[in-house]
Amino acid sequence: MVSNPVHGLPFLPGTSFKDSTKTAFHRSQTLGYRNGYAIVRRPTVGIGGERLQVNQLSQAELDELASKAPMLTYGQPKQAPPPEFIPAHVAFDKKVLKFDAYFQEDTPISNEENYRIRQVNIYYYLEDDSMSVIEPIVENSGIPQGKLIKRQRLPKNDRGDHYNWKDLNRGIDITIYGRTFHIVDCDRFTQVFLESQGIELNPPGKMALDPYTELRKQPLRKYVTPSDFDQLKQFLTFDKQVLRYYAIWDDTDSMFGECQNYIIHYYLVDDTVEIREVHERNDGRDPFPLLMNRQRMPKVLAEHAKDFPQCVLEISDQEVLEWYTAKDFIVGKPLTILGRTFFIYDCDPFTRRYYQEKFGITNLPRIDVSKKEPPPVKQELPPYNGFGLVEDSAQNCFALIPKAPPKDVIKMLVNDNKVLRYLAALESPIPEDKDRRFIFSYFLATDMISIFEPPVRNSGIIGGKYLGRTKVVKPFSLVDNPVYYGPGDFFIGAVIEVFGHRFVILDVDKYVLKYMESNAAQYSPEALLSTQNHVRKQEAPAPELENKQTEEDPGTKDLETLIDTIQKQLKDHSCKENIREAFQDYDKEASGFVDREMFFKICESLNVPIDDSLVKELIRMCSHEDGKINYYNFVRAFSN
Structure with a gap:
């Protein structure tokens, strides 16, 4: 085995070389078995059987060294400084979103326009989420313009939310304090900002125009020279000549309407018309004499005259195609003036002569317009309910309070x-x-x-x-x-x-x-x-009584005969048993006389037939001059 010639050189770039003679690159086995259990075995040689260095690092040290940053060479790394904080009022200072919008305003008191279109600019301030609405000033508009809504956070709903730049877009309506604005377009900065925040903008719309403002931009009307009609001749010929018509206005078809009388005057001197009200005593109306002042009345207007400001200027011949003349006022025909249809039913004698000489119309009729009272409706009473008299019960149907x-x-x-x-x-x-x-x-x-x-x-x-x-x-x-x-x-x-x-x-x-x-x-x-x-x-006396009257004393005979007759007729009467006791109970002094009032009370309580003619005669014969009645003789007729 040949030793490495570069052994001992420092492990630096440029000084490390590979051994070209090395052919074995296997690693030693690190696992083994002992008593049937797998255990870790530390290798004794390196790769390819090389001798290991004596100061070789342990596995734990190697793992720790692999996980650490290269601080041994370059030292502890420094933390990057945090980014600088910029507040919103600085970041979005003078950054404003601008939208072009308009709103529609009703004009109920104007005769020339029904509504008005007002163009505004809506500004959204990003630094504090506030908004303002400003209307550009239009020259000679006659409307106070400028700042409509000052800068503030505008409420979005009743829950306390406010409008945000995310709620704004082209082609939408927003309601601010009960007024609805339609957003048409925005400027370039607003478009770039909203698109950078991921909002997809709607296509831009078309700004609405005010019809009255456009009408005023039309060229002025050109007037023509008046005609050469000789008004002086008409004045000298028809001065103080007035046609008088009697007319009615029937408004009974409407609620609380009635039929009213009017007098229409037509002045021949200048073809003017006057309508006067006819008042009667205690008619309940305010004493206004004129319904319409003296003026010329147009019959047919020109097409463009509908937009003419009639409440400001007088109507001239250029706005009228035909005026009312005397031939339009005919007796027996209706006539519509100022939206009211008048029916002419009569005229004065001068008017009749004028129509006969001017138009050849004779025998103008006089129409009777008096309305006859309808026949009274027969009031049908409900069925009798059985309570009280019929006349008393019927009063409940005639009045609320009977x-x-x-x-x-x-x-x-x-x-x-x-x-x-x-x-x-x-x-x-x-x-x-x-x-x-x-x-x-x-x-x-x-x-x-x-x-x-x-x-x-x-x-x-x-x-x-x-x-x-x-x-x-x-x-x-x-x-x-x-x-x-x-x-x-x-x-x-x-x-x-x-x-x-x-x-x-x-x-x-x-x-x-x-x-x-x-x-x-x-x-x-x-x-x-x-x-x-x-x-x-x-009243006829009994036969026995007539025979005895000739023989005995008249007074005594009459009394005794009358008592006998009453006893025979009332022999079965039930009061015989108690009549004597009843009179004696009231006669405490046993005088035989009782008061006349007490006498009749006792007879009534005992059911004595005092209505009988014989009983009445007996009571007369038993009566005394002092107003008392001798009940002894009276009781004899009812006792046994």
Whole structure:
């Protein structure tokens, strides 16, 4: 084995050579087995069997040396200095994004334009994300222009977000404080900046133009020389000659509209028209005499006259193709002036003569425009509900606050306190109702009926008021047109049906007969005759009484005969047992006399038939001059 001739040279570039005679380049085995386990074996020779250096580094040192930077040769590396911090207000100072935009503004008070286009510039300041909107000043625009929105951060929505440069682009709409701006284009710097940040810009749009501003740029109108019409001759010929027409304006088709009268004056001196209002007393209108001042009225306008500022300047012959003349005002034809259609229905005599001489029109008609009142609509009442009288219930349909139905005051004054009383029995298959008696009271002042049932002791029926004052409807009468019982329906034997109960008239008092005789036209002859016969039969004296009157003292004979007659007729009356005790209970002094008022109360409580003609005569004979009644003789007629 030949030794390396360059052995010992430093391991530097240019001093390391390869051994050309070396042919073995294998490495020694570093793994081995002991007792069946794989273990690491340290090589004793190098590559190709070369002898290893004595101070050879261990594997751990070699690994550490391989992972370290070359600090042994060049020392510890120095850290690179951090980049210098530049704040946003310095980095983006004087860097502004500019956008061209416009917005549309309504002009409701203008006659020449409906809307206005206003062009603005939107500036976005990158240093603090603020924005401003500035409108370039346009000469003679008449609008306060300049800074519309001062520089500030503009709110984007209600959540507190603000507009950012990422939200801006061409061809979009942004809303700032309720006003919508349409962005059309931007400048070159803005385009480069947005594209450098990865934003794809929309194609640029076209700026909208203001129609009124463009209209003002048109050339001025050229005027022509007026015609050579001799106005002086017209003035001298037709001075103080006025045609008068009577017209109406019917606006009843619209809400709250009405028909109004007007007078139209046509002045022949200068072909002007005047419309005057016709006011009446207490018509509720403001006293303005003129609807339209005296002026010439255009009939046909030129096409370009629609854009002419009529509210500022007067209309001349260049804007009008045809004016209203006297031949346009014809009686019987409508005429539209200032949007209102007037109908001429008459004129004065001078106007008639003028039309006859000028146009050959004779016999101008006079049209009647007075509107006839429509026939009254018959008011139909709803069905009767059964509560109260029909007249009272019907008042709810006539007014919101019902009023009492009208009354016949004359009838109430004439018949005040006039009452017709009748005695009636109840038609009923029930045996207990056979002996029940009722007193009907007919009030002539109000045509009302009340029914009273005298209480009968130990009858089992509670007497008293049976029916309060009310009008009673006849059976089989219509509900909507009821027919009430009148005085002519009450006579002896008449059947009165009161709310399903049938009553038969048995007796009447003397006042009823007097009323029937004085008002015989209300009663049938049969009813009047039956009542007269019934009353006369009660007033006729008994045969026994006539025979005894010739033999005995007239006063005593009459009293005794009357008592006997009453005893025979009322022998089955129920009050015989208690009548004496009732009078004695009230007569504490046992004088035999009681007051007249107390007397009738006792008779009414005991159901004594005081309406009977014989009983009435007995009461008259027992009456005293001081107003008291001797009940001893009266009790004899009702006792055993």
